[in-house]
Amino acid sequence: MLLAIWVFYAVYFSPTQGWTFFLQLTVDGIILGSIYALIALGYSMVYGILKLLNFAHGDVAMIGAFIGFGVLTLLGGPLSPAIPVVALVACMFVVAMLGSGFLGLAIERFAYRPLRDAPRIAPLISALGVAFFLENSVLLLFGANYRNYDGYDLISYNGIHLGGSAGVFVSYLGVMVITGALLLMVGLVALVRWTRFGKAMRAVSFDREAAAMMGIDPDRVIATTFFVGSALGGAAGVMFGLVYSQIYYLVGFLAGLKGFTAAVVGGIGSIPGAMLGGLLVGLVESWAKGYLNGNVADLVVFGILIGVMLIRPQGLLGTPALQKV
Amino acid sequence: MADTSPPTPEPPAAATAQIGVDSWVSEEDQRREGRKWLGRTWERLPPAGKLALLTPAIAVPFLPLSEANIYNYGLFILIYALLALGLNVVVGFAGLLDLGYVAFFGFGAYIYAFLSGTHHEKGHVYTHHWAAQWSILTAVVMCAVIGLFLGSSSRRLLGDYLAIVTLFFGQAFVVFTNSADPYGITNGSNGLGNIDPLRFFAFGASFTVSSTRGYYWFLFGCVIVVLIVLHLLSESRTGRAWKASREDPLAAEMMGMPVNRLKIMAFSFGAAIAGLAGSVFAAAQTGAFPQNFGTQVLILIYAVVILGGTGSLTGMLAGATAIIVSFQVLDSTSPPNNARTLFYLSLVVGVVVIFKKSRAQMAVAVASTVALGFALHAIVHEVWPRGTSGQVTSGGYLTGAIKHWVLLPTNPNRLAVYGYLALIVLVITIVQLKGWWRVAVVPPTIVLTAFVWENLLIQQPAVTRYVLFGVLLIALMATRPQGLFGTAKVEIA
Amino acid sequence: MKKVMVAAVFAVALAILAANALGSAKAPARASASSLATASVTCGKLRTIGMAAPITGPASDIGNQQVRWAKFFVKRWNASKANRNQKIKLVTGDTQLGVDTAFAVKVAQSFKSNSKLLAVVGPAGSQEVVASTTAYKAGGLGFVSGSASRTSLTDGHTDGNRRGYFYRTVPSDAAQGPTVANYMTKTLKWKRVYIIDDQETYSQGLADGVQKILNAKGVTTKRDSISQKDSDFSAAIAKIPSNYQGIYIPWQLAPQAQAFGQQLQAAGKGHIKLFGSDGLFAPGVWKIAGSYDSAFPYNPTDPVVKAYVKAHGGNGEFFGLPSYVAAQVDTLAVTKACKAGHGKTTRAAVRKQIAKTNIATTILGFRVGFKSSGEMKLPAAYGIYQIQKNGSFKRIG
Structure with missing residues (x-):
């Protein structure tokens, strides 16, 4: 509500820029938001099933981005790809998703599974440790330099003009990111809703003990959840690299933080909530950067998060936590 | 909190197990007997005696050090000990996960820097040269008040949500100090330089602490005072109530404890101690900069608290010593040979810990490690001479041994990267294996570790230490969540 | 286990401390701070x-x-x-x-x-x-x-x-600003310049300086800022009016300038030229052809x-x-x-x-000597470079 008033106010009183500018920001925000939403899904799925804030998730996405970059470089780089561009992009996504998926599996197996019955604080600290380990390993192995995907060189600088040449502009790459994210999300919803695994996952997240008694192996379900969530993160990492071009070892920290914000705002543990939250955080960030000074955008995003937490701790689409004794 | 985890498996029933007595509790005396006399005496010592023993133990090693080493080791050990003591109140006593703790450290530093110094920025001139005692006091009180406000949000927020809010609080602090401040109070990414040393004015007399040694002793006093206060506090009604509400908030509430108020109090208390540490830190560093208060510092403080053992005061001092010494030794300004010594020592300790149950296994493992290294070196030397023709980084007394035992390729970059990745896999494998299988895998792992260390890690000790702290947190959580000095908790299912 | 670990940790810590103590004991007697200068x-x-x-x-x-x-x-x-x-x-x-x-x-x-x-x-x-x-x-x-x-x-x-x-x-930033502003107005004849800093002092100082001079010369300027951690510049780019002729980006991270240039081009505003500062002097990393850059003088x-x-x-x-x-x-x-x-x-x-x-x-x-302030006596003018199609930097002024 407040958000709507602010947006209206900003648009209405912004003398020179008008609605085209607003729509342009919105489109950019949706692109950013779809990436955040993919990252948020990983946080939310893991929280839903383990009640664990997996701080390392942003860094898994970062590693996905690095794997994608590695594939791109191995196959000739953006200017002279060795295989057709479509195949190359597909290759990047598949390898990055598999790589980060298996990384997620490994993290779950070695950092979180031994702590299944430990006090709640233990896996959180372990998660901080994993995040730190991943970031600094990448720093150790690949250095602190920023790397450029040069995604526009690879695909195209062109795009679609909505409403004439002075209107809103969406690059083909942007369109690709939005469609890709949508497809992945639809796939995920289908997976959770209609497959045996999805059923098992929902059962485990509802009550792990009862699910175990019904013959579901919770460890397997949790591992699969980690795999799926991390693979989505890896895809988000590659998309991030393609659209925004630069990646470095801390890119996962900030993007992960925003994805995490998205998951929390939407209601952590809720899959539609993560999608909604991602979109919202992307839009708010884009609007804040557009209408306010760039250096307060992050403060606005964090401020909204803290506000949401204070007013509605369970998030927009989450269910309030019941305390069982 | 919904606790859906399956009940903890009962420990094997001891002979003394009785019906209605938790076997873990009943075994406590036995366990206590099991400890050797040193541990027993330490436990029986009254707190004042512990303090009397500890004080010189901490102070003496620093006396002969040079100014730089006092700064790098002494000062930072004490600052982190202070920070850990504060965080210990929040995490250890009250069981709240505060991921914005480092922001209070920052607030303390910035408040001191702002009140005791001169700053020009963006057309504003701030000239306050308050006496140090008032600046520090203001910093402490302000931090306590901010902690009170932030903590009161935890009234509505359960465990994880508090972690989220504080995490963003910490991030917001860094963003704010870095760029989002329109009045130049924090002076953006430049931070506040140009600040006064600790200058106390009272009754017309003035007393200035400005040398590194001076800061060291001042901080030393602070740590002792905070230790005493915390000890008294933890034995008081409030302290016991904190622990009770940490163990089981619901039960504590049922017993009539004002759990929320207790939590907020702990939060605010911890914040005040961080504020104190921050203000002294700013004075000693002669500045406050946004990057002083980022995530890395937070992780470092957590590493100290976790290693020392949440809830234990002695543990905080031990943790700070261990973490800061290894942190400084693995600094690029410190001679690489210190880092190397530390590295091989910890490798030895690692082997001892892995094989503490079987001397025979240890002997076999050690012998085959040594043999494997030499054998591999000899083979590679024959087959691929360039694989052994590299230089030992910055020599030292271990040069001879390393040259003949570790593979040093002329151009190790890519090999070292693969070695690092392979090492991760091997270490993970070791954790999974038991008995003689483990004995079989340990030697190649150690040889590979040495290879990666000599060819990759020693070049970038400053990054290596962060990797190691990450591993330390994971490993400690998996093997010994209570840290060095903490007491193991029985999880009530 | 506990004792082993405690003992190990302390042994290592003390060993290191002792090593350092010995090392510093060998050094000559410590001089107090004030006499270090005259020791x-x-x-x-x-x-x-x-x-x-x-x-x-x-x-x-x-x-x-x-x-x-x-x-x-x-x-x-x-x-x-x-x-x-x-x-x-x-x-x-x-x-x-x-x-x-x-x-x-x-x-x-x-x-x-x-x-x-x-x-x-x-x-x-x-x-x-x-x-x-x-x-x-x-x-x-x-x-x-x-x-x-x-x-x-x-x-x-x-x-x-x-x-x-x-x-x-x-040379101090005060020497770089005038060179850049002069080149923009006299040689390039820009009338509308967009200025984006990266929130670091280096960048803000240069941006402030150049903006002041440009305004004094009647050039229309607009100011924005991005963070060194940013990768998404779409909002900042959306704000730039299409009829501006140049964007001044006095940043420190060349890959960031590269990403910015690509996103600018992808947003259909590639006709606006970028103008960087010495912090971006990184041939092969920042390679948006046609961009300008200023760099401190040297004798090639x-x-x-x-x-x-x-x-x-x-x-x-x-x-x-x-x-x-x-x-x-x-x-x-x-x-x-x-x-x-x-x-x-x-x-x-x-x-x-x-x-x-x-x-x-x-x-x-040029000859190097210092004024009492610590600046060089002869801060020769900054050079202006243009990025070529092959990514190299060519000196043009």
Whole structure:
């Protein structure tokens, strides 16, 4: 509500820029938001099933981005790809998703599974440790330099003009990111809703003990959840690299933080909530950067998060936590 | 909190197990007997005696050090000990996960820097040269008040949500100090330089602490005072109530404890101690900069608290010593040979810990490690001479041994990267294996570790230490969540 | 297990402390802070100077360029037969610029108490200079930076007073701004310029300076800022009106400029030209053809520069070039002070020699000497470069 008033106010009183500018920001925000939403899904799925804030998730996405970059470089780089561009992009996504998926599996197996019955604080600290380990390993192995995907060189600088040449502009790459994210999300919803695994996952997240008694192996379900969530993160990492071009070892920290914000705002543990939250955080960030000074955008995003937490701790689409004794 | 985890498996029933007595509790005396006399005496010592023993133990090693080493080791050990003591109140006593703790450290530093110094920025001139005692006091009180406000949000927020809010609080602090401040109070990414040393004015007399040694002793006093206060506090009604509400908030509430108020109090208390540490830190560093208060510092403080053992005061001092010494030794300004010594020592300790149950296994493992290294070196030397023709980084007394035992390729970059990745896999494998299988895998792992260390890690000790702290947190959580000095908790299912 | 771990941790900690204690006990008696400046140092055949630079951390790229350039000088100096009795040893300290300014202070502290050390090259960042001034002054050390260009460092009051201690071999930002603004108005004839800083002081200072001059000349300007951590510039780009002719981006991270240029092009605003600053002088990383860049002066035909480029695989790494001159200034000052003191000198004497520096030909292309403020006497004009299709930088003004 407040958000709507602010947006209206900003648009209405912004003398020179008008609605085209607003729509342009919105489109950019949706692109950013779809990436955040993919990252948020990983946080939310893991929280839903383990009640664990997996701080390392942003860094898994970062590693996905690095794997994608590695594939791109191995196959000739953006200017002279060795295989057709479509195949190359597909290759990047598949390898990055598999790589980060298996990384997620490994993290779950070695950092979180031994702590299944430990006090709640233990896996959180372990998660901080994993995040730190991943970031600094990448720093150790690949250095602190920023790397450029040069995604526009690879695909195209062109795009679609909505409403004439002075209107809103969406690059083909942007369109690709939005469609890709949508497809992945639809796939995920289908997976959770209609497959045996999805059923098992929902059962485990509802009550792990009862699910175990019904013959579901919770460890397997949790591992699969980690795999799926991390693979989505890896895809988000590659998309991030393609659209925004630069990646470095801390890119996962900030993007992960925003994805995490998205998951929390939407209601952590809720899959539609993560999608909604991602979109919202992307839009708010884009609007804040557009209408306010760039250096307060992050403060606005964090401020909204803290506000949401204070007013509605369970998030927009989450269910309030019941305390069982 | 919904606790859906399956009940903890009962420990094997001891002979003394009785019906209605938790076997873990009943075994406590036995366990206590099991400890050797040193541990027993330490436990029986009254707190004042512990303090009397500890004080010189901490102070003496620093006396002969040079100014730089006092700064790098002494000062930072004490600052982190202070920070850990504060965080210990929040995490250890009250069981709240505060991921914005480092922001209070920052607030303390910035408040001191702002009140005791001169700053020009963006057309504003701030000239306050308050006496140090008032600046520090203001910093402490302000931090306590901010902690009170932030903590009161935890009234509505359960465990994880508090972690989220504080995490963003910490991030917001860094963003704010870095760029989002329109009045130049924090002076953006430049931070506040140009600040006064600790200058106390009272009754017309003035007393200035400005040398590194001076800061060291001042901080030393602070740590002792905070230790005493915390000890008294933890034995008081409030302290016991904190622990009770940490163990089981619901039960504590049922017993009539004002759990929320207790939590907020702990939060605010911890914040005040961080504020104190921050203000002294700013004075000693002669500045406050946004990057002083980022995530890395937070992780470092957590590493100290976790290693020392949440809830234990002695543990905080031990943790700070261990973490800061290894942190400084693995600094690029410190001679690489210190880092190397530390590295091989910890490798030895690692082997001892892995094989503490079987001397025979240890002997076999050690012998085959040594043999494997030499054998591999000899083979590679024959087959691929360039694989052994590299230089030992910055020599030292271990040069001879390393040259003949570790593979040093002329151009190790890519090999070292693969070695690092392979090492991760091997270490993970070791954790999974038991008995003689483990004995079989340990030697190649150690040889590979040495290879990666000599060819990759020693070049970038400053990054290596962060990797190691990450591993330390994971490993400690998996093997010994209570840290060095903490007491193991029985999880009530 | 517990005891083993406790004992191990303590054994290691104490061993290290003891090693350090022994090490420092061997060193001559500690002098108090004020007398460090006047403590007599025996020169010997190998004299020590320190270098504070970001060897690791996000700025390690430029930090290592500086170290390589400084080491290049020391190598050449020591290789000369005339200097066989006055060789130089360069001790490096890692300030990790961009991670934590505290590291710069730590480096300064250890340089201060290294009694053999006579002068310092660095530190790299202006914020690091501010932070470590107290330590260097307490140790009586002169420090010559090859990259800290914030204008106010030498004005004697804004960021504290460091006259007589701090010198720099790089022109201040006050010299770069006018060159850039002049080129925009006179040569390029821009009427509308968009200015984006990256929220670091270096960047804000330059942006402020250029904006002021442009406004005074009747050029329309608009200002925005992005963060060094940003990758998504779409909102910032959406704000730029299509009829602007140029965007001034005085940033420090060249890959960021590259990403910005691509996103600008992808948003259909590729016709607006970018104009960078010396922090972006990174051929091969920032390669948006047609963009302009200003960089500090150097003499590309100097044999030293040619030798360096050849020794480093054709890569000039010119950001580190002034650090070569800084090392040269320190070395000459130490050598002269040692000569004047007949094999003995003090840090204070070395500082006096730094102040009297007068090197007729340098690889900067002009005579180097210092004003009392610490600035160079002759800050020759910045050069203007344009990025070519193949990614190389071509000097055009």
